[in-house]
Amino acid sequence: MNKNLADIYDKLVSSYPEQKEYLQAAKEILSTLSPVADAHPEYVKEKLFERFVEPERIVCFRVSWVDDKGEVQVNHGYRVQFNSAIGAYKGGLRFHPSVNLSILKFLGLEQVLKNSLTGLPIGGGKGGSDFDPKGKSDREVMAFCQAFMTELYRHIGEFTDVPAGDIGVGGREIGYLYGQYKRITQRNDGVLTGKGLTFGGSLARTEATGYGLCYFGSRALQTIKKDSFAGKTVIISGSGNVAIYACQKATELGGKVVSMSDSNGYVYDPEGIDLALVKEIKEVRRGRIKEYAEAKNSAEYHEGCRGIWGVPCDIALPCATQNEIDLDDAKKLLANHVMAVFEGANMPCTLEASRYLIENKVVFGPAKAANAGGVATSGFEMSQNASRESWTFAEVDAKLKTTMERIFDDVYKTACKYGDEYDLLLGANVAGFEKVADAMHRQGIV
Numbered sequence: 001m002n003k004n005l006a007d008i009y010d011k012l013v014s015s016y017p018e019q020k021e022y023l024q025a026a027k028e029i030l031s032t033l034s035p036v037a038d039a040h041p042e043y044v045k046e047k048l049f050e051r052f053v054e055p056e057r058i059v060c061f062r063v064s065w066v067d068d069k070g071e072v073q074v075n076h077g078y079r080v081q082f083n084s085a086i087g088a089y090k091g092g093l094r095f096h097p098s099v100n101l102s103i104l105k106f107l108g109l110e111q112v113l114k115n116s117l118t119g120l121p122i123g124g125g126k127g128g129s130d131f132d133p134k135g136k137s138d139r140e141v142m143a144f145c146q147a148f149m150t151e152l153y154r155h156i157g158e159f160t161d162v163p164a165g166d167i168g169v170g171g172r173e174i175g176y177l178y179g180q181y182k183r184i185t186q187r188n189d190g191v192l193t194g195k196g197l198t199f200g201g202s203l204a205r206t207e208a209t210g211y212g213l214c215y216f217g218s219r220a221l222q223t224i225k226k227d228s229f230a231g232k233t234v235i236i237s238g239s240g241n242v243a244i245y246a247c248q249k250a251t252e253l254g255g256k257v258v259s260m261s262d263s264n265g266y267v268y269d270p271e272g273i274d275l276a277l278v279k280e281i282k283e284v285r286r287g288r289i290k291e292y293a294e295a296k297n298s299a300e301y302h303e304g305c306r307g308i309w310g311v312p313c314d315i316a317l318p319c320a321t322q323n324e325i326d327l328d329d330a331k332k333l334l335a336n337h338v339m340a341v342f343e344g345a346n347m348p349c350t351l352e353a354s355r356y357l358i359e360n361k362v363v364f365g366p367a368k369a370a371n372a373g374g375v376a377t378s379g380f381e382m383s384q385n386a387s388r389e390s391w392t393f394a395e396v397d398a399k400l401k402t403t404m405e406r407i408f409d410d411v412y413k414t415a416c417k418y419g420d421e422y423d424l425l426l427g428a429n430v431a432g433f434e435k436v437a438d439a440m441h442r443q444g445i446v
């Protein structure tokens with residue numbers, strides 16, 4: 001790493017020693033930006049890199065609500081408004097007991113570069129709460145969402161900050177959040193994305209992240225390996241929104257998905273995952289992946305989600321959460337001859353794991369490029385809301401595919417320019433950063 005960038009990282013470590021996910025993301029990004037620092041001494045002079053890694057604003061608030069037993073519950077709410085140089089803050093809300101500032105700052109920082117790569121005028125942000133929707137009734141989820149929005153509404157707006165879903169926040173939560181926003185503001189301005197189709201949502205937004213991941217993956221396999229998903233054995237971690245639609249598209253493209261997981265364990269089905277069954281368990285029953293093996297004779301269930309990386313495969317799609325693949329997991333994947341890893345989740349590979357895969361010429365699609373289809377389609381939802389239009393599924397899907405292929409091409413071109421066609425991580429960071437840096441430079445010291 002360039003000395004100036006290394007000093008910036010060291011300063012972050014002393015300022016935020018306990019924020020390990022945020023430091024990890026900052027290190028991953030700063031360690032690839034030397035070519036930009038070398039080419040732009042004016043950025044160094046303007047302390048643009050220091051400003052880039054610091055969020056513009058963080059809002060923290062109390063969320064008080066009443067559960068079904070009549071007991072008062074108190075959670076922490078956050079919105080990290082990371083960078084608005086290229087447009088309004090945009091990024092998901094995560095509801096998960098692990099949520100803290102470190103996780104939301106890492107997600108916000110990644111989102112800034114991801115949103116830049118989409119080519120749309122959207123800045124980066126992230127928010128959420130340590131609220132756990134698991135095991136809660138619909139009424140409790142509604143009560144929480146209403147309390148959360150009662151504070152959040154004053155910080156968001158169609159031209160200011162446009163939240164969406166992430167872990168634990170899907171169509172149900174977005175509906176309750178939007179209902180409360182309208183009740184307070186009387187505005188029907190589409191301020192959230194991922195809305196229901198009857199009130200301003202976009203067709204294909206539900207499918208977008210998983211589909212986009214496979215469109216990106218197909219382009220990468222075709223370009224680098226002259227190959228495709230056809231006939232490949234695929235494993236997918238998670239069984240939530242991203243995992244389900246990645247499974248659907250990978251299967252449509254001729255892949256055979258043999259394994260999926262949740263935070264308790266994974267299933268292995270050598271006949272190929274029956275996605276209708278997974279959807280029934282996860283989307284209708286809100287059940288556990290274990291129930292898949294109970295319903296299907298050909299499948300086995302294994303306790304412990306990490307074991308999935310030992311299942312032999314050609315293509316691995318980590319679609320659950322951060323740091324789910326460490327160096328040992330990456331070694332297991334390579335020992336089984338994996339040819340490609342495309343990140344559906346945000347930062348699912350540790351820095352050591354991603355470097356190991358890249359050095360060993362595994363086609364590695366970094367999250368901020370490979371999973372950008374979700375936020376890109378959120379951008380399409382914003383366009384439809386602003387113009388009072390509803391595009392067809394085919395129109396949105398075609399735009400998504402073109403966007404993902406263009407993102408791959410930009411990232412690949414940048415990776416090749418700096419020396420290594422496998423280093424799509426460097427390619428994504430540099431290509432995403434260049435646009436944000438230019439916008440920050442032109443807007444002066446703010």
Ligand code: NDP
Pocket residue numbers: 165166167168169170209238239240241242243261262263264305319320321322344345346371372374375
């Ligand atoms: P969901 O809540 O729909 O699903 C999350 C899945 O990941 C569940 O199967 C969950 O299992 C599993 N999971 C969550 N935490 C852990 C953990 N600590 N260990 C193992 N498994 C875990 O979320 P999404 O599908 O929306 O999000 C998945 C990933 O994709 C996240 O990293 C998110 O940031 C990223 N992403 C999401 C986008 C979107 O549009 N939704 C866009 C781009 C990226 P369990 O039920 O047991 O908790």
Ligand code: 2IT
Pocket residue numbers: 090091092093111114162163164165166193346371372374375376378
């Ligand atoms: O990580 C992500 O890109 C998301 N959770 C989606 C963000 C969005 O605004 O659609």
